[in-house]
Amino acid sequence: MASSTRPLLVDVHTHIYPPTYMNLLRRREQIPKVVKNNEGNEMVVLLKEEEGKGANSKGRPVGPQYYEREEKIKFMDAHGIDVSVVSLANPxxxxxxxxxxxxxxxxxxxxxxxxxxxxxxxSSSPKPFTPKTQKRLFAFGSLPLVPGIKTEEVLEAVRQVKELSHLRGIVMGTKGVGKGLDDPAMEPIYAAIVEAGLVVFVHPHYGIENAFGEQDNGHALALGLGFPFETTIAIARLILSGVLDRHPTLKLLLAHSAGALPALSSRLSSCIIHDPHVKDRLQNDFRYYLGQLWYDAVTYGPEELALVERVVSRANNYEGTDDQLAFVDRVNGRADLLAPEGVFPGVERIMFGTDHPFFPPLEGSSDPSQQRWKSVDENLDAIAGVAGWGEGERRKVMGGNAVELFGLEI
Ligand code: 5CU
Incomplete structure (x- = not known):
């Protein structure tokens, strides 16, 4: 039976540059940096594709929506978002x-x-939106993950984050302390994060080299393909190095629904099984580990979101190694994946996100915080449009899963 109360909406992928970070970028001459354009407006230059000649050579406008809390709240109100778990943006x-x-x-x-x-x-101002809670903001903290850092200094930062009541996790790029997420130097850091019970939000920044062509495409390909492929590769490496065997309770939330990882997981599994160098490395088939991860729902399309859910839902079928796999009935497979309460297990792993303040409307009102953003509506429509999902599934993805994962007091 449909419930009359609207679902709680929690945004787990939403960024800020606090004022101290903005000042740091303003002082810099190299990328990443904040510069003024000819009109005197501040622009942030983050990617090498944004510098030099070309349509996007001036970077992207960076205004109060990046650093003022009131702007975040205005955006949340305009889109019916009850709670945001904010993170420092890349890099x-x-x-x-x-x-x-x-x-x-x-x-x-x-x-x-x-x-x-x-x-x-x-208490008094006009209310365009009545949130379901007064505790509307939580955050991912930051760690000093840079080459040459002492492990103890990172562990100290993990302890600091754990002690701060509104910080529920850590945002992390794909480089770890310089050599990737499969670097053995990350082991004590993963152990400390697990012990602290924090969620790691893994987010890309570097993309992959601008290969197979030289034409200027602005930053569309860097963001649309480079970012998600970077996450795909970084997490494939992390899994293949056994991190999730050694730390099975490490909670990783992957940006942009883990990029191409769900779509390529069976191919990756086959490549692993057929490579004598790695075939015995993992305790389970590669696909099993996708059920240990969490995914934002930033796919912009219902079919893509359905693919993520379906791949994650079947992950438990792949517990064990190639010789031991106990496949559920291959013919009736999908029905057999249902959890006892009738929800596909992959649904429990997916959470709404907006990517605010990136992807604002290019045209329209000069104050984008006052209008609805297409980039947000596409992701809400995707959740509404996944075939086979009903109200129960949508409620979990829109907010219920986040409440549970982050222990939000709503
Ligand atoms: O798509 C995204 O998540 C982003 C981001 O976080 N940072 C950025 O520079 N562009 C897009």
Whole structure:
């Protein structure tokens, strides 16, 4: 029976550049940096595709929507978002020297705690939207993950994040401390994060080399393909190096629904099984590990979102290695995947996200916080449009799963 109460909406992929971080970017001459364009407006230049000649050579406008809390709240209200779990946007602290990264992480985590914990809803102003909770802001903290850092300094930052009440996880790029997420140097860091019970939001920044052509395509291909392929490769490496066998309770939330990982997981599995160098590395078939991960629902299309759910739903079929796999009935497979309460297990692993403040409307009102964003509506429509999902599934993806994963007090 359909419930009359509207679903809680929690945004798990939403970024900020706190004022201290903006100042850091303003002082820089190299990418990443904030510069002023000819009209005197600030532009952030993050990707090498945005510098030099070409349509996007001036970077992207960076205004108060990146650093002012009221702008985040206005955006949330305009889209009916009850709660946001905000994270520092790329490229985090990756470009700093170790000592700078340690103090910047410390300061940012304190700023994030205050950003979230000091918010209280205005009592009198007109209410375009009535949220289901007054606790509307939580955050992922930052760690000083840079080459040359001492492990103990990263562990100290994990302890700091754990102690801050509104910080429920950590945002992490794909480089770890310089050599990727499969670097053995990451082992004690993963162990500490597991012990602290924090969620790691893995997000791309570097893309993959601009291969197979030289034409200028702005940053569309870098964001549309480079970012998700970067996540795909980084997480495939992490799994293949056995991180999820050694840390089965590590909670990883993957940006952009893990890119191409769900679509390529069976091919990857086959490649692993047929490679004598790696075939015995893992305790389970590669596909099994996709059921240990969490995914944002930032796919922009219902069919793509359905693919993620279906691949993740069948992950348990692949427990064990090639010789031991106990396949559920191959013919009636999908019905047999149902959990006892009738929800496909993959549904429990997917969570709504917006990517705010990236992808604002290019045209229209000069104040984008006052209008609905197409990029947000496409992701809401995707959740509404997945074949086979009913109200129960949609409620979980829109907010229920996030409440559980982050332990949100709603
Ligand atoms: O798609 C995204 O998540 C992003 C992001 O986070 N940062 C960025 O520069 N562009 C797009």
């Amino acid at each position: 985090w602290l990756d470009f700093l020297e170790p000592a700078e990264a340690v103090s910047a992480a410390h300061e940012l985590n304190v700023d994030l705690q205050s950003y979230c914990s000091t918010y209280s809803a205005p």
